[in-house]
Amino acid sequence: MSGTGVWVFKDGVMQLEEERAAGRRRLVYVPANETMASLQALERRLAGLGWERYYEDRASVQLHRRDGGADLISLPRDFSRFRSTHMYDVVLKNRDHFKVVDLPTCN
DSSP: OOOOEEEEEETTEEEEEEGGGGGGEEEEEGGGTEEOOSHHHHHHHHHHTTEEEEEEOSSEEEEEETTOOSOEEEEESSGGGOOHHHHHHHHHHSTTTEEEEEOOOOO
């Protein structure tokens, strides 16, 4: 087992989902049914929910809530490095606004 992936709960049991499936996953902004295809699009939607940039460097961007909450979201500046862990972090902190969807596989 490689140890990379996302820990999820299924039927009350915590399981590791391999990261390789992340290439078929997308983050969707539910109210508009919009797939997040860039950091700019995601930041725009998060800004509308009260998130703003807190810290940034060459590799990543951190967002925090304007209301002073303790939550942080860390995102890669290069959106091609956006993985399941980042998606689920966004969903966890914005439950009613985002979801992760699996794209159908072509056989």
